[in-house]
Amino acid sequence: MTAWDESTSYQAWRPQILLPSTFRKAAAPRVFVVVNQKGGAGKTTSTVELAAAWAAAGYRVRVIDADHQEAALSAWLVPQYPAGEPQHSLRSVFFDEATLAEATYPTRFKGIDVVPSGVDLSRVEYERPIGAEQALAAALAQEAEEAGGRAPYDVTLIDGAPSLGLVTVAALTSADEALVPIKVGGLDMKGMASLHRTIRSVQRKTNPKLRVGAVLLTAWDKSGFARQLATKASEDYPEAAVCPIRRSVRAAEAPLAEEPVRLYAPDSAPAGDYDQAAGTILSGQETAA
Numbered sequence: 001m002t003a004w005d006e007s008t009s010y011q012a013w014r015p016q017i018l019l020p021s022t023f024r025k026a027a028a029p030r031v032f033v034v035v036n037q038k039g040g041a042g043k044t045t046s047t048v049e050l051a052a053a054w055a056a057a058g059y060r061v062r063v064i065d066a067d068h069q070e071a072a073l074s075a076w077l078v079p080q081y082p083a084g085e086p087q088h089s090l091r092s093v094f095f096d097e098a099t100l101a102e103a104t105y106p107t108r109f110k111g112i113d114v115v116p117s118g119v120d121l122s123r124v125e126y127e128r129p130i131g132a133e134q135a136l137a138a139a140l141a142q143e144a145e146e147a148g149g150r151a152p153y154d155v156t157l158i159d160g161a162p163s164l165g166l167v168t169v170a171a172l173t174s175a176d177e178a179l180v181p182i183k184v185g186g187l188d189m190k191g192m193a194s195l196h197r198t199i200r201s202v203q204r205k206t207n208p209k210l211r212v213g214a215v216l217l218t219a220w221d222k223s224g225f226a227r228q229l230a231t232k233a234s235e236d237y238p239e240a241a242v243c244p245i246r247r248s249v250r251a252a253e254a255p256l257a258e259e260p261v262r263l264y265a266p267d268s269a270p271a272g273d274y275d276q277a278a279g280t281i282l283s284g285q286e287t288a289a
């Protein structure tokens with residue numbers, strides 16, 4: 001499917017992104033982890049929509065499903081397995097049974113490949129294979145080395161699980177940048193504090209380069225509460241862009257249609273808002289006016 005060339009059109013009005021004066025766009029190649037241990041925050045939706053926006057801008061994008069509980073990303077983007085070959089997943093990478101490249105499959109969408117997961121990824125949590133915390137970072141480094149220094153993907157996006165377990169720590173350890181979706185109306189102050197602590201502790205111990213690039217306020221509306229939440233997010237993550245993504249039932253329908261919202265409902269508010277966020281987070285991308 002190559003429908004990306006249709007430019008996404010959406011309402012002229014778009015919510016404003018809050019940008020700190022120190023904010024710098026990232027440059028490809030870049031590894032992002034979409035993280036929040038709260039369930040239903042919008043991690044999978046944000047992963048798919050940012051992937052679709054960057055693929056539409058011509059980037060080579062890979063998404064990695066790091067959520068064994070739902071594997072919603074794998075169900076949404078349906079990996080195209082070659083017939084008659086063993087099917088690998090992220091679990092195979094943690095247990096040294098496959099390289100990241102061997103566990104990567106095309107999707108139906110041009111420019112988006114996927115590393116799928118299933119429930120067996122949970123084995124990582126209780127069997128704790130040697131070096132698990134570093135496994136993803138090592139797999140990405142090995143891949144870049146084999147490709148002669150030129151990363152095979154411009155963007156890698158890891159869809160985190162609703163937990164701060166070993167796989168999430170491995171994902172944070174491998175990433176350049178964390179993107180934090182927070183659902184407006186689903187705020188959990190204690191949860192936000194423990195996410196903050198986990199990110200800081202990864203920065204101190206396993207990945208000093210990690211930065212928080214953006215907070216995505218999902219299912220955003222024009223309420224006073226949403227405005228307060230935006231202010232709180234920019235206080236908690238002063239280095240990050242705060243990007244509102246408007247609420248739309250289209251976002252909930254798209255996974256059933258097995259299409260990104262961008263294709264399923266190109267005129268919907270979230271499609272436009274994710275496009276705007278994608279253009280803010282990564283440089284060199286044309287954002288539609």
Ligand SMILES: Nc1ncnc2c1ncn2[C@@H]1O[C@H](COP(=O)(O)OP(=O)(O)OP(=O)(O)O)[C@@H](O)[C@H]1O
Pocket residue numbers: 038039040041042043044045046067070072160161162218219220245246247248249251252253270
């Ligand atoms: N902008 C939006 N407007 C309306 N509904 C949304 C929006 N973004 C996400 N949703 C819906 O909220 C629900 C949770 O979203 P999503 O699955 O992306 O969250 P998640 O953080 O990945 O959840 P989990 O922790 O279970 O993996 C889904 O039903 C999704 O369709």
Ligand SMILES: [Mg+2]
Pocket residue numbers: 043044045067070072073159160
């Ligand atoms: Mg999810």
